[in-house]
Amino acid sequence: MTDRHFLFIVSSARVPGAVGNTEWLAREAARHLPDGATSTWLHLNGLDLADFEDRRHDMGTYPMPSGDTQRLLDATLAATDLVFVTPLYWYSFPNRLKRYLDHWSAWMRVEGLAFKDRMRDKRVWAITTSGDRARTQPMFDSLKLCAEFLAMQWQPPLWGLGGAPGAIEKDAAAIATAANYFGARRA
Template sequence: MSQLKRHFLFLLCSTRRLGNSEQLAYCAAHPLPPGTEQQWMHLLDFPLPDFVDVRHSGPFQPPIGNAQHLLEATLNATDLVLVAPLYWYSLPAPAKLYLDHWSAWLRTPSLNFRERMQGKTLWAITVSSGERTEAQPLEDSLTLTANYLQMRWGGILFGTGSRPNDIQLDAPALLRARSFFAVSEETVPAAEISSGEEASRIFK
C-alpha cells in the first residue's frame, strides 16, 4: 500500500450539505501528505435510480449516467471514505443506495468489479448525537463489506454533534482527525481483525 500512489475518494452521504460529518472529514483530509490525490463527491449531486434486483430474471446492464460516474470514481480510488452521519444506527439512505448498486456492479461481467476492489481501503467518518457504541452496527456493516470484497478496513472516525457545527466543539474528535489516515500504513485485511480491535487501535 505504501508503494502505491494514494487516491482518496470522499463520498459525502448526508442529506444536507456542510454537516458535522463533512466538516470532520475536511479536518481529517487536511493533514494528508502533499500530492495525495483527493476527489470529493456529494451523493446529492449524483442521485441514483432505485436499485432493482434482477438476478433471477435477467442480466444487469452496464451502469450509465450518475451510476457510471460513481463507479468510475470508486474504481479509480485506492481509499474510499464514506462520510456519513449516523441515521438510525446505520448509513443514510443515499449511502445505502450507493452500496446496493454494488450488487449490480458485482454481477456485470464486463466490469470485473470484485477483482478491481480488492486491496482498496474502506474508511468511515461519522458524527452522531449518541454514544460511540451506537455506531457499531454501521461499523460492522462496513467491516463485513470490506471483508467480502477483500478490501482493507481502515476504521471509523467518530465525532459527537447534532446541531449544525456542533462538531467544532468536540475537541477529542478533531484531534483524532489529525492522525486518522496516518494509521493507513498499518491497515490489514478486514478478515484479520475484529471491529472492536480496530476501534481500540484507532482511538487509543
C-alpha cells in the first residue's frame, strides 16, 4: 500500500477531452501507477488561471488566490508527485504551463502558506512527445531547474515519438518504458 497521490498537469493547448500524443502516453503510464496510488488530472486549458503579475518588490506578500488558481494550488499541495504532461511547443512548454509555474513565485509569498517548504521532496515527472528527443532537452532542463529550486526530486523524463495524431501508438519503446515509468506496477 502507498499514500502517493499523482497530479497530472496537462498543458496541451488542445480542447480538454481531445487526447493528443503526449496525453496518450501519460495515460498509458498512469495505467501502471504503484499499488494504492491515486491520481488527479487537471487540464490547464480548461482552467481559468489568473494572469500572473510580478509584484514581489512592490507588495512583498501575495493574497491567497481564488477560483481555478486556488484549485490548482490546492491540487499541487495535495500531490506527492507532480507529472507535467507537456507537448513540446517551439522548443519549450506551452504558455499555460509557464503561467502555472510563474504562480509558484506568488505562492511562495502567501503569508502562512509555506509553499516552498511544502513542495520539498515531492517527486517531479515530465512526459512529452515530439519529433526529436534532443530538441526536448531544454524544456526538460527548465523543469528540472524549477524542481531543484524547491528541493523537489526530479525524475528522469519520459519521451515518445510525436507528430501526427496517433504517432505515439507506434512507438513500442516509449510504450514499454511507460509501463514501468512510475515504479511498481499495479497487479
